[in-house]
Amino acid sequence: MGAAYEAQGKIDRALSTYAEALHLDPSMALGHYRLGSLLAKQGRRAAAIAEYREAVRLKPDFAEAIQALALIGG
Numbered sequence: 001m002g003a004a005y006e007a008q009g010k011i012d013r014a015l016s017t018y019a020e021a022l023h024l025d026p027s028m029a030l031g032h033y034r035l036g037s038l039l040a041k042q043g044r045r046a047a048a049i050a051e052y053r054e055a056v057r058l059k060p061d062f063a064e065a066i067q068a069l070a071l072i073g074g
Contacts, residue, residue: 001017001021002014002015002017002018002021002031002034002035002038003034005017006034006038011038011042014038015035015038015039018031018034018035018038019035022035027058028058029054029055029056029058029059029062029065030055032051032052032054032055032058032065033051033052033055033062033064033065033068035051036048036049036050036051036052036055036065036068037068039051040068040072045072045073045074048068048072048074049069049072049073049074052065052068052069052072052074053069053074056069
């Protein structure tokens, strides 16, 4: 659902949806990755790095999260 809000440009709603989903299931690597991507787009580098790192911790072979982490310099 967060991705749908993001696609509609409803960034605040997307952020809260991702946060709520991760509160319910903090083991969702994809959720951490998507939240990190949105934070990176907002220029919130440190927060994005933390989310990407958590995604990789949860799923060590998560290629997209590893690449995003490398690109952002984390």
